[in-house]
Amino acid sequence: MRIAKIKIERYRGIKECEIYLTGRTVLVGDNNIGKSTILEAIDLVLGPERLSRSPVIDEHDFYAGEYLDKEGNPVEINIEVIIVDLSDEQQRYFRNHLEWWDNENNLLIDGPPPESTDKESVVAAIRLGFKGNYDADEDDFTGRTYFLSPKKDDGTYEPFRTKDKRVCGFLFLRTLRTGSRALSLERGSLLDIILRLNELRLPMWEDVLKQLRDISVAENPELGISGILESVQNSVQSFVPSDWADNPHLRVSDLTRANLRRILTVFMATGSIRDDGTEYAAPFQHQGTGTINALVLTLLSMIAELKQNVIFAMEEPEIAIPPYTQKRIIQSVSSKSAQAIFTSHSPYVLEEFDPSEILVINRVGGKLTGVPAKYPPSVKPKKYRDEFRRRFCEALLARRVLITEGRTEYDSFPAVARRLQELHGEEYKTFEELGVAIVNAEAESQVAPIGEYFRKLGKTTFAVFDKQSDENRRAIESAVDYPFEAQEKGFEDVILEGSKGEALRRYALMLVNDGDWPSHMSAQKPTETIPLDDLKKALREFFTKSKANGSAADFLGQCSKDEMPEFLVSIVKSIQVIIEKRSKR
Incomplete structure (x- = not known):
């Protein structure tokens, strides 16, 4: 499975773009030229958790910030992704939406004539889209994903839902942003993905919440807080029934399951030894940047091994990592994924790619192009x-x-x-x-x-x-x-x-x-x-x-x-x- 083509219209700094990707691609170009925008656009279409964020898009996601045209009509962000090299299982799952793609000519075949689809270069494909716009009635921005084939009788398309996206298996690692939540249990974190792939369900939330509720805080009379809270209770009860403000006391928090998912994280040893001889442990995100990146990439490798058929997109794997580790990252991720897409500013990263796998990104007047480097x-x-x-x-x-x-x-x-x-x-x-x-x-x-x-x-x-x-x-x-x-x-x-x-x-x-x-x-x-x-x-x-x-x-x-x-x-x-x-x- 791999992305063969992506087409973008009016998204962030890209007014229009149509590029083709190989099984392994590194995007190179100036800062702010659109490399990360390409990966973000793919994530809008394929990311299982992406549409659950609020808002999905905002004013700044529209090209030049223009979400209304001169007549006041909504402007649309449109993104199209074509996925090929589908496994037999994926072809069965997406059977009602299959089209045909010619790898030799980088072309979607219009209709399925047998003489065309029998060619070795022609493979099954699915075409997916994202549409985003401003909804004046709701005074908000909306976004949705859908299959681009077949079109229904009423001119609409079938939605491309979260469960469908999980079959595609797209993972996007943003520069330095995933590290702080990689080993939390927040929805969509790397650790959460691994647990779900292993079909593990954690029945611990109620136990944890109960323990937190039962922890007594500042109830020692010598601290003086108990007396103040008792005075508060007496004052309140002069206005309301006695059972409405009964027994006020401090607890650790009013955490919910969602709060716990965001807060719980893995602690790791730092190498610092306390006076009592024990080793001090700190939260994962407090480790060195190089350690965070290396551990995040370890988790990504685990996900690739569990999922078997996954598309990785990764921004700047060289951040805070020495050259020899950069090379190992590229080799490891590439060998364990169906497709790997990187952005990079490191010659050490680029050295691991054949020139035909290096896509040089340029943008003129909002039109973005990608040209394979070649020898x-x-x-x-x-x-x-x-x-x-x-x-x-x-x-x-x-x-x-x-x-x-x-x-x-x-x-x-x-x-x-x-x-x-x-x-x-x-x-x-x-x-x-x-x-x-x-x-x-x-x-x-x-x-x-x-x-x-x-x-x-x-x-x-x-x-x-x-x-x-x-x-x-x-x-x-x-x-x-x-x-x-x-x-x-x-x-x-x-x-x-x-x-x-x-x-x-x-x-x-x-x-x-x-x-x-x-x-x-x-x-x-x-x-x-x-x-x-x-x-x-x-x-x-x-x-x-x-x-x-x-x-x-x-x-x-x-x-x-x-x-x-x-x-x-x-x-x-x-x-x-x-x-x-x-x-x-």
């Missing part, structure tokens, strides 16, 4: 796993991407930006502050295709490259938003010809004095009196042979602004100006 141009799966994966994932999480032609540029530009910010913080920002990720194309021929790839994913793309032929330059200029071409053929020449001689000499002598000048280049070892041209020749060979060590970036990191190549400084400033201007639109 970058000319990057084979093995190379992706071994070399490219981390920086690719970081670029997917960024709003802006700078594509460099080679390793030296890849190391040098962030070093220049950091150094300028360090020296002139009021004028310059680092690429991290600007939200720019850097990708090494590793060849001049790959700058254009990789630039085009990221631009199609909705990223603002910059590219820096050596002097090109007219044909190559035109290809790059058409593929990226902002191209920057050097006038030298090699980037080492950009550094050596553009930097001040005293900075080059200072760096070279530092290498010699620190014992870092390569022994195989002893014949070219720099000295105080070495001619500048000879020094540049020696450093050119040094930079070329030590690309992997980031030596060019080290050099730039010890320069002043005036000692750096003007070409590098101007590009860093230009990128900052472009981003700041676009941000003000």
Whole structure:
């Protein structure tokens, strides 16, 4: 069982949206772009407890807060979810509502002709909907879920009830919000779900309530409260019959079963030892955030094992959890669920997904789109796993991407930006502050295709490259938003010809004095009196042979602004100006 398609209209920040999901999907994109809204929309349709909340929706759930149109008529929130890969049991249960979905074309088949449904790519599906609107007569907001097939003679649809939703098995873990109630017995908590899946009924409520009622509080006459309560009783009885205000006394509370469900929670040892040698226990929600998340995920795994056929939706599993645990979470949840849908800002999480399972979310003018990342141009799966994966994932999480032609540029530009910010913080920002990720194309021929790839994913793309032929330059200029071409053929020449001689000499002598000048280049070892041209020749060979060590970036990191190549400084400033201007639109 999995969600194949979700369509959203006028819900929160989404005016319209139509996206397709795989068996395992991670949604990536900027903050407040709509990733969590997608999961909340699914929960409105499939969440067994969702419609029991009051209110189901409110003014702020409508796109731009508009729940009435210009004529004063109610505006509707509409959400449609198509579920496929139904088990035999689910197909029997939903038999009156089955439609047919073509996995190959991501298309719902209009009608059930045998020649279409016999195709291997065509599977049974159910189509479900949520409709929410403002009810003027009740002066309140309403929401309901229903099957979208078949339509009744009167034009309405059969309701999709809580018992139907439990057959689908959707679980939504919100960021940091479930932890505080995960181990309570409140309706819909994770512990409550586990108890219900085990068909356990707890006959303890009356016993607990009776014990609380029987606890005496402040009845010691020395406290003085008993005397005050007796005076209250005597005063009241002067106005009402004596048996109306008989024997007032304090009790712990007037708790009901519902109160107890919310209040009862699991206590856990904290590791703190009291003076009497016993270990202090605190409520579950008072544990560390990492512990809460790990335990919540343990409960989710238990639910998946009990239910067998479940769709998990999870916001940001990386919160307060170290990278190796993030990876284990993704692996565990994915292996135990029919479908797993995540949102994330962590490259460690993204590394666990094939690029085709990463859905890049963008929104323009209220229209939200989701584009599968897929493999970058000319990057084979093995190379992706071994070399490219981390920086690719970081670029997917960024709003802006700078594509460099080679390793030296890849190391040098962030070093220049950091150094300028360090020296002139009021004028310059680092690429991290600007939200720019850097990708090494590793060849001049790959700058254009990789630039085009990221631009199609909705990223603002910059590219820096050596002097090109007219044909190559035109290809790059058409593929990226902002191209920057050097006038030298090699980037080492950009550094050596553009930097001040005293900075080059200072760096070279530092290498010699620190014992870092390569022994195989002893014949070219720099000295105080070495001619500048000879020094540049020696450093050119040094930079070329030590690309992997980031030596060019080290050099730039010890320069002043005036000692750096003007070409590098101007590009860093230009990128900052472009981003700041676009941000003000």
